[in-house]
Amino acid sequence: MAKGKSVWFCSSCGSESAKWLGRCPDCGEWNTFVEEKVTKESKNTSTNRAIFDIKLSKPQLLKEVTFVRENRISMGNREIDRILGGGLVEGSLVLIGGEPGIGKSTLSLQLALNKRGSADNPFNTLYVSGEESCKQIKMRAQRLSNEENNCYVISETLLENIINTARETKPDLLIIDSIQTIYSDTIESSSGSVSQVKECASSLLRFAKEFNTPVIIIGHITKDGSIAGPKILEHIVDVVLQFEGESRGVYRILRSIKNRFGSTSELAVFEMTGNGLREVLNPSEMLIPMHDASLSGVAIAAMLDGTRPFLIEIQALVSTAAYGTPQRSATGFDYRRLNMLLAVLEKRAGFKLASKDVFMNVAGGLKVTDTGCDLAIVTAILSSNFDIIIPSNICFAAEVGLSGEIRPVAQIERRIAEAEKLGFKRIVISSFNKESAFDNHSIEVIQVADIASLCKMLFKG
Secondary structure, eight states: OOEEEEEEEETTTOOEESSOOSBOTTTOOBSOEEEEEEEEOOTTSHHHHHHHHSOOOOOOOGGGOOOOOOOEEOOSOHHHHHHTTSSEETTOEEEEEEOTTSSHHHHHHHHHHHOOOOSSSOOOEEEEESSSOHHHHHHHHHHTTOOOTTEEEEEOOBHHHHHHHHHHHOOSEEEEEOGGGOBOTTSOSOTTSHHHHHHHHHHHHHHHHHHTOOEEEEEOBOTTSSBSSOTHHHHHSSEEEEEESOTTSSEEEEEEEEETTSOSSOEEEEEEETTEEEEOSOHHHHSSOOOSSOOBSEEEEEEEETTEEEEEEEEEEEEEOSSSSOOEEEESSOHHHHHHHHHHHHHTSOOOOTTEEEEEEEGGGOOOOOGGGHHHHHHHHHHHHHTOBOOTTEEEOOEEOTTSBEEOOTTHHHHHHHHHHTTOSEEEEETTSOGGGTTTOSSEEEEESBHHHHHHHHHOO
């Protein structure tokens, strides 16, 4: 008979322990162990005996392994195909995570509805929802102005029923919304627990590999921004995509975190409309808002996220501190790096900013990690401090070092080409960049060596 016992699992990494621990010995997180009841089958059961009946695969020399290029399925969306590395690979398991209300269900349903096969070879999709009824899915499909006949929907949370339904319908694509609502009868714990998420994800992976059917699962995230459930969930799947953006805003970013079949340095930008998500093919145009009047404290940065160049607007506001302690605030940028740049301006360039409030914002709701935005941030801060307007036809692409030097950044030619395409007349880069990287462009390239040279060029004519 099956024997049940209580086991403690780490909700962060899935580590197992026989007793409660304050700190996980594997991932180092505190207060993450939760108690769950698990059922272990007897060693005499036929299930365990069947394990030993499986024939072991023989090892092969690496040079003898035959390689066949994976067959990819185009999803009918250029941004999705690009971030996946050319399309969805057959038999792959894809995890899409994001905050509540960000548009995960809308994106997954659009993928199911927009993918159309031919009359001779229709593309069938099975959309499984554990959170909504079939009528609610129908309402969303009507809002998306698309009711493809080859999309089957079912409202189910039991894993065994989902697998059996998928085996009967034999879909070309299986979508699970969401993995935290699915549970298996073989595990004595509630849905969303560590053991349930591990078992359901493993079963879906076996189904995907056995039937060569791609599976997309939707995952919730925790308050710190990581995907809910054990960390092993991200290890099981082939592709992890993170859906980011402000739920009240109109723009969404789909970022590739893990991809066994392509690059992880890709992202896609979407706009949330009344008819669903619309792909934004040229994000730079929507990330540079146009103002009716020229304003100080605004600079344009030529950044690079992965392999895709962006031109974004950096906004800064410097004012006299109303209280004893000056405030430092950064939206969309690392707060610690902002403090570092302010310290460089204070120590190396002699600007007295220690007694002033400094607020910085990245327009469009983006989160910037590229150090190539340093020069634009410094320029925006100085522009607001002096109340001098930066010309709207100039942009910046360089890193600022601790000694105040202007350092070069990677792939400067792609940044210059993006600025030239959008009509900018000048771009400021590091003097350490080689001229051969930009001698074929018509845009004026200005090279500066340090912050003093930048101030002389911009604020002293």
